[in-house]
Amino acid sequence: MHTDARTLENGTVLQGDLCIVGAGAAGITIAREFANTPLKVLLLEGGGFEFEQQMQDLYRGEIVGQPYFPLQAAALHYFGGTTNHWAGFCATFDDIDFEKRDWVPHSGWPIRRKDLDPFYARAQTILDLGPYKYDPGDWKMGDADRVPLIGDSRAFSTKMWQFSPPTRFGTKYRNEIVNSPNIHLYTHASVVELEANEELTAVRSARIRTFDGKEYSARAPRFVLCCHAIQNARLLLASKAQAPAGLGNSNDLVGRYFMEHFEMPSAELVLARPQTTKTNLYLMEGLGGPPRGELAITPAAQREHRVLHGTASFEAGNYGDPVKSTFQFIDTLMMNAQRAWRNGGMKGPPPMAAAAAATAPREAVPRFYHLMTRQEQTPNPDSRVTLSAEKDALGVPRARLDWRPSDLDKRSIRTFYQLLGREMGRTGTGRIQIKDWLLSDDKTWPSFISGGWHHMGTARMADDPKQGVVDANCRVHSLSNLYIGGSAVYPTAGAVNPTLTLVALALRLADHLKSSRGLA
């Protein structure tokens, strides 16, 4: 069922058995798990079914600390959320990503990879991926050219990726949600505050506001926040009528440990013997293409050198060509051009493909490759989301992002390429040139510092309430009925894009909620 909340009477109280705030990948995944159950699910989405500038502006925020992409362009605020423009990159976290590593401050999840395995397998289907297989040997597909670049290496392995078409949740799952008899989707229902009971032990209702000044509320025995990592933190911090520091924030952890993935050009590779057989596995063949690999530093090398988890992807090119970071390549102009191309019936080549072709290699069998880093960020309590003094059109303080990398982040990237250079030399594969920006001190970052628009942390998971906002079941420690879905709960970021893990965690949370209602 669907209702545009703008049509409701002022003061309406929505009542359900489960209230999900936010209809992106996590929110829609959880809602679908409750389809055709006896429970009445309220699914509250701030936006409508299409992009609206006024709605998107609610995500505008203040940037302090390291420069960052405009927040209103990084995440989308309408049904389907950021899956409306994601690129579909999917890979699993590895065992080591869940471990407590003594060289990575604040690392360690209260769950293990094996706890997520069954949910990863289910998430594959939701994201229109192939079988749950991520071993390079599984994806040779009878092609002798798709072989690992470096065999027999203690320091590097091939990390496999699969590509969603990409699945647009807002398109693919719209009818299923709207036609479900027990899922009540409310669009244009922006939640501006959560209200708790007097003891501050449970959420009682969610206050909803529209641009024309109407206010409603939603009530349910259980709430799940699936607004996106920055907005989840913002909503908790802004819910301060009863708790000045915000709800769920008695230990001053909400908004802290904001993490990104560093996605930056970091080195050049020149091959000793140019050949396609050794690089085919690593080259992108367009969005939604076949699985491909990235070179990843092994757990053994991470332990030995006390560095973070990272990978390198390959872009065939020409030596000396300028290479752009993710933020530089897909800037707001490019995003607008891409959106216009999509809205205009997708005529001609997509703007991103045209831009990429401009830097294509001049040789038929390329000798040079630009190496792009994808690396986790050290969990850092000072890297955080707080509230700005400025308020949005609905009267909610805007988010203020203070993104702060650590010395370990930069040292890890440099070490990665030093080790890779050794491996390339040892195996006679080629030579590596590390970019200048990595060779200066570990505190200085270049102006083109870039993430991948992967917002993680801000409501991290930990068994101890003093170490994390939510427990292993994604329930806010101090509130008996408030859960958080999405990448906000990640204690560490892994070296892969967050969506597959986010959907797997959403499925796990849905199972937990169902089992607590005897529905499992």
Added chain:
Amino acid sequence: MSLDRRRFLQLTALGIITFADSGCDPWDDLSRETDHPQLLMMMLGPQRVRELGRQYLLTTPSEENSSLLYRNIRESSARFGRGRWFGYRAIDDQIRDDFTEGRTVLVDGWVLSVTEARQAALYSLRPVSPAI
């Protein structure tokens, strides 16, 4: 394509000059494989290798001496190598061993084996041959 007589004589003369020049080369006592990092040459070209050699010497001025560089390469071979010096094959092995054992240096950001960095330095000290 035919070559006219005048052009033929020009090229022949140039060849004789080049040959004579290399015959007088003070580097003759150094094996060609030592000052000629062949894989780097192939990958990056002689000009860039020469620049890398200069960069190495800028950061390691104590080695700005061809005899010393030559000796360091040979001594490294004796200390870490697999036996006697047997030309290109042996130096390739030595370079691979450098990478395996972590005997690498960063030169202009390139991760090079110490041996090939010294080779590049030797090459950079070599007089530039006249262009043909």
